Amino acid sequence: MEEPVVTTLGSWEADDVTVAQVEAALSDLRHHEQRAAVRTSVLTLVAVVKTDAEADAARAIIDELGGRHPSRALVIVAVDDEPDAPNGTDAAVWVRAIEREGRAVCFEQLLLRVRGKARHHLDSIVEPFALPDVPMVVWLPAGLPSPGDPLMQAANRVVVDSRAVAEAGGDVLTRSLSLARRLPVADLSWMRLEQWRSMLAGLFEGALNRPFLQAVDRVEVCGNHGPRYLLGGWLLRRLELPASRVELRPAEHVSVDVHAVSGGRRGRFRVARDGAEREIRSCVDIEGGPQLEQTVRMRQQWPSLALASALTRVGHDEIYEEALAGARELRQAEGGR
Amino acid sequence: MENPLAEATVERVAPPAVLVVFGASGDLTSRKLMPAVENLALRRLLPPGFSVVGVARTDFDDEQFFESMRQAVEKAGGGGEEARHVWESFAQGGFRYVAGDYGDPETFKRLKDVLDEIDATRGTAQNRLIYLATPPSTFPTVIQGLAQCGLNRPANDNAFVRIVIEKPYGRDTRSAEKLDAVVHEVFEEPQVYRIDHYLGKETVQNVLALRFANAIFEPIWNRRYVNHVQITVAEQLGVGHRGGFYESAGALRDIVQNHVLQVLALTLMEPPSTFDPNGIRDEKVKALRAVDILSPEEVAQNVVRAQYRAGWVQGTEVHSYRDEEGVDPHSQTETYVAMRLKVDNWRWAGVPFYVRTGKYLPKRVTEVAMEFNRVPHLPFAMSQAEGLDPDALVLRIQPDEGITLRFGAKVPGQAFRVRSVSMDFFYGAAFLEETPEAYERLLLDALLGDPTLFIRADEVAQAWRIVQPVLDGFEEGDLPLARYEAGTWGPPEADHLLDRDGRRWRKP
Numbered sequence: 001m002e003e004p005v006v007t008t009l010g011s012w013e014a015d016d017v018t019v020a021q022v023e024a025a026l027s028d029l030r031h032h033e034q035r036a037a038v039r040t041s042v043l044t045l046v047a048v049v050k051t052d053a054e055a056d057a058a059r060a061i062i063d064e065l066g067g068r069h070p071s072r073a074l075v076i077v078a079v080d081d082e083p084d085a086p087n088g089t090d091a092a093v094w095v096r097a098i099e100r101e102g103r104a105v106c107f108e109q110l111l112l113r114v115r116g117k118a119r120h121h122l123d124s125i126v127e128p129f130a131l132p133d134v135p136m137v138v139w140l141p142a143g144l145p146s147p148g149d150p151l152m153q154a155a156n157r158v159v160v161d162s163r164a165v166a167e168a169g170g171d172v173l174t175r176s177l178s179l180a181r182r183l184p185v186a187d188l189s190w191m192r193l194e195q196w197r198s199m200l201a202g203l204f205e206g207a208l209n210r211p212f213l214q215a216v217d218r219v220e221v222c223g224n225h226g227p228r229y230l231l232g233g234w235l236l237r238r239l240e241l242p243a244s245r246v247e248l249r250p251a252e253h254v255s256v257d258v259h260a261v262s263g264g265r266r267g268r269f270r271v272a273r274d275g276a277e278r279e280i281r282s283c284v285d286i287e288g289g290p291q292l293e294q295t296v297r298m299r300q301q302w303p304s305l306a307l308a309s310a311l312t313r314v315g316h317d318e319i320y321e322e323a324l325a326g327a328r329e330l331r332q333a334e335g336g337r
Numbered sequence: 338m339e340n341p342l343a344e345a346t347v348e349r350v351a352p353p354a355v356l357v358v359f360g361a362s363g364d365l366t367s368r369k370l371m372p373a374v375e376n377l378a379l380r381r382l383l384p385p386g387f388s389v390v391g392v393a394r395t396d397f398d399d400e401q402f403f404e405s406m407r408q409a410v411e412k413a414g415g416g417g418e419e420a421r422h423v424w425e426s427f428a429q430g431g432f433r434y435v436a437g438d439y440g441d442p443e444t445f446k447r448l449k450d451v452l453d454e455i456d457a458t459r460g461t462a463q464n465r466l467i468y469l470a471t472p473p474s475t476f477p478t479v480i481q482g483l484a485q486c487g488l489n490r491p492a493n494d495n496a497f498v499r500i501v502i503e504k505p506y507g508r509d510t511r512s513a514e515k516l517d518a519v520v521h522e523v524f525e526e527p528q529v530y531r532i533d534h535y536l537g538k539e540t541v542q543n544v545l546a547l548r549f550a551n552a553i554f555e556p557i558w559n560r561r562y563v564n565h566v567q568i569t570v571a572e573q574l575g576v577g578h579r580g581g582f583y584e585s586a587g588a589l590r591d592i593v594q595n596h597v598l599q600v601l602a603l604t605l606m607e608p609p610s611t612f613d614p615n616g617i618r619d620e621k622v623k624a625l626r627a628v629d630i631l632s633p634e635e636v637a638q639n640v641v642r643a644q645y646r647a648g649w650v651q652g653t654e655v656h657s658y659r660d661e662e663g664v665d666p667h668s669q670t671e672t673y674v675a676m677r678l679k680v681d682n683w684r685w686a687g688v689p690f691y692v693r694t695g696k697y698l699p700k701r702v703t704e705v706a707m708e709f710n711r712v713p714h715l716p717f718a719m720s721q722a723e724g725l726d727p728d729a730l731v732l733r734i735q736p737d738e739g740i741t742l743r744f745g746a747k748v749p750g751q752a753f754r755v756r757s758v759s760m761d762f763f764y765g766a767a768f769l770e771e772t773p774e775a776y777e778r779l780l781l782d783a784l785l786g787d788p789t790l791f792i793r794a795d796e797v798a799q800a801w802r803i804v805q806p807v808l809d810g811f812e813e814g815d816l817p818l819a820r821y822e823a824g825t826w827g828p829p830e831a832d833h834l835l836d837r838d839g840r841r842w843r844k845p
Contacts, residue, residue, distance in 0.1 A: 105763070195381060197342065198348060198350060198381060199350070199381055200342060201340060201342035201343040201349075201350065202343075202349075202350025202351075202381070202382075202384050203384070203385070204340050204342060204343075205340060205343070205349070205350050205351065205352040205353070205384060206352035206353045206354075206384070206462055206464065207352075207462065207495030207496070208353070208460070208462045208495070209353075210338055210340060211338070213338075213340065213341065213342070214338070235342075238341045238342055238344070239341060239342075279422065282385055283385070284385055284386075284460065286460075289460060290386070290457065290458050290459060290460045292385035292386040292459065292460050293385055293426075294384070294385035294386075294426050295422050295425070295426060296378070296379075296381050296422055296423070296426075297379075297419065297421075297422055299381075319344065
């Protein structure tokens with residue numbers, strides 16, 4: 001398939017503007033460009049960041065995303081360094097077209113720098129730009145929303161990255177759980193773990209290996225804080241294990257080992273990234289049976305791909321919420337030991 | 338027992354199994370099946386130990402077979418650094434080869450030994466997916482050979498043996514019934530996966546989503562609103578190097594009996610109550626059963642067959658069919674068929690279905706176009722609505738997958754003039770996912786034991802029931818063979834078929 005070509009059809013920017021002025025500029029750009037008449041948007045994407053550098057990074061990801069997933073994208077910089085600044089918004093607007101195989105689809109990108117108290121009322125800024133009848137997804141690349149954030153009332157779904165937040169400290173998983181109970185959440189960290197979950201699940205396909213899932217002795221999960229708790233919580237809940245049978249250990253790379261006994265035979269099922277190579281090795285070792293191994297390349301993980309994957313889903317991810325609840329149970333059990 | 342870890346994972350990994358390919362040195366294996374295996378492995382959907390055993394007459398050993406498959410996949414656009422692990426992993430005994438004649442029982446004994454060895458060393462648990470990628474004439478021989486060695490039945494309650502059978506499934510009603518008898522003597526129907534790769538196309542499945550997930554289309558999907566339906570499966574290519582095969586098939590057997598009738602069935606069918614394999618297939622069979630059988634006289638009036646002459650296709654001069662390699666210079670084989678079909682049921686009575694397929698048409702396109710009745714009264718002067726065609730809904734299956742809705746709109750200005758406009762939706766513009774190739778999807782479904790997108794015996798029988806009178810008409814010489822210039826939309830006779838009804842073919 002041809003690589004899409006993204007061209008800018010028109011742009012506009014101004015400081016200290018009203019929402020109405022930005023809307024008018026956007027409408028003007030679209031009406032003066034015939035190609036902009038064709039639009040197949042599936043959502044309004046709102047990225048909220050705190051600095052210009054974060055905004056640039058978010059816009060780069062959205063550009064990559066736009067090539068495959070047209071949406072109206074708003075990047076909002078809620079400028080934090082001048083809390084007492086008067087209310088004000090600077091805006092830049094781009095109307096772009098993606099051309100692939102002779103077809104062009106238009107999408108829009110808005111960058112809004114919001115100062116003053118308006119930072120706490122982003123919903124009032126976002127709503128006028130929301131496309132009708134399509135979901136609004138709020139993406140927080142480096143944070144979790146504070147309780148009562150009115151923007152969350154306007155959102156149909158929120159995309160977070162618990163790993164990015166975890167790096168900043170705090171009990172992220174508990175906060176994520178509380179958020180997920182209020183609103184459908186897509187956690188990019190959880191999405192990155194999907195290949196691990198799918199490969200581990202795959203080791204138990206087939207009538208020979210499946211019974212081992214009913215007799216799990218012990219599970220060991222290694223990895224960074226977020227991934228190991230999420231995977232541990234997932235296994236705890238899916239396999240209905242007591243917390244004492246799930247061992248978590250810090251490590252640079254993820255590995256999961258499931259030890260089980262079925263029909264009097266011991267079995268070890270392992271998926272692991274062993275080193276710097278972007279490879280996952282899976283291994284089945286059943287007593288008296290052949291030892292099987294498979295090495296696969298890890299899925300490409302660039303941020304736009306995880307985000308794009310998050311945007312294709314709707315509704316609550318119950319398995320994720322279950323994994324979060326399991327992760328909390330593991331934390332509590334650790335505290336009690 | 339379910340796999341609690343597999344729940345809510347987006348894609349399900351196949352169980353440990355051996356894929357046994359008969360016709361392993363053939364074109365289908367190297368162009369379609371092996372690239373599909375590589376892609377499934379790249380998507381991490383094959384388990385450790387998954388193995389391929391090729392069976393064919395060509396004198397390969399395991400290593401030569403492995404190497405030839407690796408190179409074939411590379412030639413088909415796969416391989417490379419990204420797939421290095423996949424092939425390294427397969428190199429550890431994952432590709433085996435049995436050379437032999439399909440008529441020789443020794444071939445199957447050797448196959449059985451190899452399969453037993455793989456089960457012991459690679460944990461494939463006696464699960465087998467047998468794929469017949471051989472010429473149809475060999476199907477009975479291979480099937481009987483499998484049975485003689487007990488390779489047709491699972492070794493225990495936990496294991497599976499499934500057989501995938503490529504089209505064409507028979508040459509006519511009688512031969513299809515005969516083949517079915519051979520198959521059913523050896524395999525139970527739930528073990529049989531008759532493949533029509535068209536059903537593996539994401540956009541063919543999208544016809545089901547469009548019809549049964551939307552409340553706005555279904556109420557108008559009937560005789561009350563639909564004036565007629567046109568189904569086009571146009572190919573831009575000629576017969577190429579398949580002339581020899583094509584001489585004994587023709588467009589009716591090669592495309593109409595399977596692809597066209599499958600698309601027709603999805604268009605005609607009633608909403609299934611469940612989306613399980615039999616829910617959908619039961620409705621497809623009911624739909625095909627409602628298609629009226631043409632009498633010999635009706636065949637003469639409602640079917641056009643034609644063959645391409647030399648012409649120009651996309652700026653390239655091409656030969657006449659009769660000058661193609663492997664084709665009889667006086668060949669009477671059709672490369673184009675157009676038909677007018679009637680459907681006798683409550684929903685479609687009186688609505689004609691025009692179907693057409695051909696080689697060397699101006700472009701590759703598959704679509705279902707539904708033209709609606711005009712409004713009962715037009716409150717404008719005729720001159721005001723000169724540019725107004727009937728409303729139409731077009732489901733484009735390939736290549737620009739999507740939907741077009743044609744309707745009337747006012748031309749801006751002081752005068753009140755109405756003309757038709759088209760609103761296009763492109764499937765690829767709204768969805769991120771890269772769609773898996775049809776063979777990839779269907780191979781995985783067969784490994785997972787999901788027959789929804791495979792064709793059941795009664796569906797095949799219904800399809801032949803519709804096609805048989807037309808074949809008889811061809812063979813008895815009742816229907817003259819028209820000629821069309823390559824690169825055009827078919828012969829004038831096909832236009833007359835619609836002219837008579839006051840209609841014309843769409844230009845897709």
